[in-house]
Ligand SMILES: Cc1ncc(C[n+]2csc(CCOP(=O)(O)OP(=O)(O)O)c2C)c(N)n1
């Protein structure tokens with residue numbers, strides 16, 4: 236019989252268990268010996284608890300948590316190494332903060348640096364991990380709460396607190412620094428362990444809901460703009476029901492990170508809201524941090540209702556929402572309450588039918604333009620980005636979930652990729668390098684659905700690709716990567732041209748910001764038993780995508796490197 240040793244490592248694992256977290260995503264370091272011991276005990280004793288996944292890179296660990304939580308809404312634990320691991324994962328953590336993804340990040344340190352007679356943490360803690368001011372100081376700008384758990388006396392409670400806080404609105408990453416000294420010390424289990432309940436769903440007051448309903452009913456020309464309303468199926472459905480009920484057009488802003496409303500729906504008015512918002516007399520911005528750009532333009536002639544958990548974002552330096560009314564609280568609940576109030580008010584059916592017809596005609600126009608652009612691209616030689624996006628629809632399964640880490644092609648993908656239904660599109664909106672990890676996190680959450688990552692060639696080079704493909708192989712998470720290869724950082728060229736359209740660079744085609752150190756990206760998955768293809772010729776595009784898709788179905792990772800024209 237294994238002896239049950241209770242120490243700080245056990246306290247951490249017990250906290251993660253009681254938080255109901257399914258995964259510990261880690262890129263390890265010598266801080267975590269006692270947690271590994273606790274995990275070994277968990278296995279040997281058959282105790283239910285989280286799965287530990289070693290990721291090989293901090294970006295991957297953080298982004299697996301990001302992608303998984305994006306799909307499930309359930310926060311996970313991330314174990315990094317000291318200050319260096321925390322800093323390596325910083326861009327992903329920053330992305331989680333920006334996009335309000337809850338996660339609990341832990342890393343360790345030594346507070347005695349080898350001076351304690353009975354404890355040698357290793358010389359590296361003295362020589363390399365000797366951070367003035369401690370680790371919470373490093374984490375502070377990246378997370379909503381950062382603290383050190385200095386003693387085993389309340390280590391369990393602090394883990395629980397970090398996990399609970401991450402999930403409490405405004406949701407986001409939290410950070411706990413756990414000294415090794417606290418982890419190896421004896422820990423007495425508290426008298427009361429509890430299963431942590433889900434974060435409460437806060438909701439707006441009845442009077443605010445009533446006021447919003449009245450504003451919507453009396454508006455002549457209301458518009459909905461949404462960015463993250465569709466992160467959950469319920470949010471997507473609630474938004475759909477509201478739009479349907481009053482025939483309100485929906486635009487998804489450039490900052491949309493999920494699919495919020497069916498693109499093929501007659502009320503969908505595309506991905507560029509400024510013109511519509513200019514004409515509107517009421518704008519309902521749903522879960523949208525930056526609903527229009529520039530911020531000081533916005534819907535100047537409209538009243539503005541903001542529907543969001545916590546509408547004014549403390550983590551953003553600047554925001555100008557021009558709000559007349561806030562519906563603060565769980566956005567899905569707010570939308571559902573609005574629907575209920577509007578149904579009870581018996582809206583004017585004639586006015587709604589007229590509005591529906593007007594927007595259906597406008598939608599038709601948009602659709603015609605998109606289909607014409609696709610027909611034109613398909614007829615031309617070479618592979619234009621529109622041709623690639625349209626061919627994806629012809630070649631890949633209908634239930635594919637797309638993760639997008641392209642830059643100049645982002646707008647094209649939003650318009651032309653045929654993702655269907657809720658949670659079928661995720662944009663990686665952070666620093667570059669997160670796409671592969673997010674795609675894997677999405678796949679982990681949706682093992683039975685095909686996942687395809689659309690990624691720029693430059694963005695691909697920022698990703699820990701070898702680690703991601705190795706992880707995918709070992710964890711049996713096959714997915715497809717399509718590289719939008721325009722042989723460089725096109726966005727950088729465009730940037731230079733926009734500042735200096737007649738400049739020396741423009742005249743001589745000298746764009747110093749554009750080149751990348753390209754390699755045969757398609758070779759990489761082959762090292763991991765996967766499928767790779769390079770496509771230069773348009774005739775090869777569909778067969779290559781179909782072959783890649785078949786390989787994924789067989790359980791392999793796949794990559795198609797598509798050489799784009801223009
Ligand atoms: C971590 C990080 N470094 C640098 C940038 C700046 N940046 C934005 S877009 C871009 C180019 C990306 O290249 P690619 O994926 O090929 O897209 P393209 O510009 O060709 O559309 C760069 C370097 C960034 N967003 N994040």
Ligand SMILES: [Mg+2]
Nearest residue numbers: 692693723725
């Ligand atoms: Mg590029």
